[in-house]
Amino acid sequence: DGGITQSxxxxxxxxxxxxxxxxxxNLNHDAMYWYRQDPGQGLRLIYYSQIxxxxxxxxxxxxxxxxREKKESFPLTVTSAQKNxxxxxxxxxxxxxTGSEQFFGPGTRLTVL
Amino acid sequence: xxxxxxxxxxxxxxxxNPLTVKCTYSVSGNPYLFWYVQYPNRGLQFLLKYIxxxxxxxxxxxxxxxxxxxxxxxxxxxxxxxxxxxxxYFCAVRDDSNYQLIWGAGTKLIIKP
Numbered sequence: 385d386g387g388i389t390q391s392x393x394x395x396x397x398x399x400x401x402x403x404x405x406x407x408x409x410n411l412n413h414d415a416m417y418w419y420r421q422d423p424g425q426g427l428r429l430i431y432y433s434q435i436x437x438x439x440x441x442x443x444x445x446x447x448x449x450x451x452r453e454k455k456e457s458f459p460l461t462v463t464s465a466q467k468n469x470x471x472x473x474x475x476x477x478x479x480x481x482t483g484s485e486q487f488f489g490p491g492t493r494l495t496v497l
Numbered sequence: 498x499x500x501x502x503x504x505x506x507x508x509x510x511x512x513x514n515p516l517t518v519k520c521t522y523s524v525s526g527n528p529y530l531f532w533y534v535q536y537p538n539r540g541l542q543f544l545l546k547y548i549x550x551x552x553x554x555x556x557x558x559x560x561x562x563x564x565x566x567x568x569x570x571x572x573x574x575x576x577x578x579x580x581x582x583x584x585x586y587f588c589a590v591r592d593d594s595n596y597q598l599i600w601g602a603g604t605k606l607i608i609k610p
Contacts (some may be wrong), residue, residue, distance in 0.1 A: 388540075417597075424506075426587060426600030427541075442597070474540055483529050483548040483591075486598070488540035 387411040388489035390475050395494045397462070397469070405460045405492045407475035413487070414480050416458035420444060421472040421491075430473075433458055434480075462494065470496045499524045501590045503601035510578045510608050518573040518604045520588030529591035530571040531598065532562055534584045541587065547571060558582070578608045 388409045397403045409416065415434050419427040429442030433452040447466025452458055458477075462469045472493050476486040501522045510516045522528055529548055533541040545556025552564045562573045573586060585605050589598040 390540075424602065426602045427598075428600075429597055432597060440595075472538075476541075483546070485531060485543045485546055486541075487543065488533075490540045491538070493538070 388475060388477055388487055390473075390489035390492050392492060393490065395492055397494065397496050399496055400464045402461055402463050403494065405462065405473055405475075405494070407458045407460065407489060409456055409458075409475075409477045409487075409489075411477055411487060412455070413477035414455070415478045415484075416452065417476040417478075417486060418442075418448070418450065418458070418460045419474040419476065421474055427474065430460065469494055499590070499592050499594070499599055501588055501599050501601045503586075503588055503604045505604050506602075507605045507607065510606070512580055512608050512610050513577055516575050516578045516582070516606065516608070518586050518588075518606060520571045520573065520601060522569055522571060522588075522590045524590055524593055526593045528564075528569075528571075530562075530564065531589040532556065532560070532571075532573050533587045533589065534558075535587065535603075536584050544573070544586075580608045580610055582606060583608045 391406045417432045418430040428444050431450040433439035449461045474491045475489040478484045478486045531546045532544040535541045545554050547554050547564045555561045585603045587603050588601040592599050
């Protein structure tokens, strides 16, 4: 998981509350990503950012928001509009270039009570 | 439509035997293919990738993968399995429309002593 940190590792939220997941990287990567992982499914892209102050919606952006004010940071907010937020959330980063592999953080497990 | 498939939910192999984890893909252009491994409650770790060149790609931890264009496959292989290879394995292909990764659903590999 080297170079990418996610916090907290476990997060519990009451229904109706917004919550922000942290992602920081020291790899000097331009691109950063947020994925959601549910049991028995592959990773689904929530948002991605190719450069500071710019980001794009992925396949399942509804109910989520992001910001990219600094190169090393890409926080994800899970809003109360997200209908089923309980999942494992993974942050990743990569160098520019379409053939570059992504490096992943250790993940945050969010549980809605 | 661009896609990637991992036809086996689970693969069981005896320690010391060769292992294969299957992946097939569908893309409109030249495929950029990746394999990752995930241990329980951890982020994903990059194993190897195929961009161009030799059809046999060697990666981390003794794994290799064979790109077969005619069969649109990119199967992951290892000559001699270890119990520590037990994990969840993901295949991914680059989406030509936005250069993001499309992920397979994952294959659980179980190596029995």
